[in-house]
Amino acid sequence: MPTKVRVRLRGVIDNSYDIVIGIKIGGIVHGLLEFPSLKKFVITDSNVGPLYRTYFKRPDFHLLTVPAGERSKSRRSKELLENNLLALGANRDSLIVALGGGMVGDLAGFVAATLLRGIPYIQIPTTLLAQVDSSIGGKVAIDHPLGKNLIGAFYQPQKVYIDIGALKTLPDREFSNGLAEVIKYAAILDSELFDELEQKQSKILSRDEKSLLNIIKRCCELKKSVVEEDEKETDYRRILNFGHTIGHAIERLSKYRIPHGQAVAIGMVAESTMSSHLGILPARHAERITSLLKMYNLPTEIPSTIKLEAIMRATLQDKKVHRGMTHYTLLERIGRARVGVRLSLKQARLLVQS
């Protein structure tokens, strides 16, 4: 039986929605058909589309496919999709369905946010990262040559459907990218989840559906609680940034050859070290984080090709920099984070090293 996690967002407008977890693709299609929209446009990528095409071979659906890969999260793809959608008669009674990983979710969500000043959309995340992170919270965006996610909006979906079975076909590298985010949630918010990850390594790595369902549900609840607290990312939502200040810098300096999850894993180790050198995190907690990342085949050390000095300088390009001070999310213990620790470049460098 599928379970539901309700995201309650009641600002001026009620933007609340359900995350339905543990439902199969057949059930999802059934659910989509119940939506009172005239036309349903499923936006997907060239890897995911072929896996699910047969489910959407019905007159109510149009399947629109973009090439797989981050390069499709562009203005060009957005424009092409908009042209296609309008030519196919999309209107405010239409529904956009994002079927794929975070790339498709962000792109399709942003198209939905601006087409005709906003048409409803639904997320069907098919990567672990998208299931625990990018499909929840309403951040949608495309990239710009000057940086990732520079053009975007906050636009909440009508629903998120999570089929754990989708993860069966996910390449190992993508699976471990998602696990880095799962470990992040445990480190900042949930010591019990951290224990579970330590204890159930083999089941999780073999993608046992029951174990994954538990973990994904827990992560959705954690992200929901953060998003409900802070829908538009003012302060508290920065808790999710643990490992990301250093992680983003590593990602950029590697010219995105190091994938996000791996860069965040290295970032979490560096930021745990900073926390413990600052005296706010016991050293044994930092050691547990490093060990857990290793258990899930994630890297924990800065590659020798990237200089620490360059990483620290690159953190100054972060959106969270004010007056030369970088705002870090650090840890106080496993399951508890401290948001907005302001450090100068020099202080941060000393803390990573010492």
Ligand SMILES: NC(=O)c1ccc[n+]([C@@H]2O[C@H](COP(=O)([O-])OP(=O)(O)OC[C@H]3O[C@@H](n4cnc5c(N)ncnc54)[C@H](O)[C@@H]3O)[C@@H](O)[C@H]2O)c1
């Ligand atoms: N909106 C947010 O809050 C948020 C949060 C985190 C990340 N993101 C964004 O998410 C994106 C990364 O998402 P991602 O890691 O899911 O990458 P992705 O969407 O590029 O997917 C990774 C790869 O897996 C393939 N794939 C997807 N599902 C599959 C399946 N079930 N079986 C086989 N292959 C499959 C894709 O085709 C792609 O090649 C980035 O653009 C990032 O900026 C957004």
Ligand SMILES: [Zn+2]
């Ligand atoms: Zn991340």
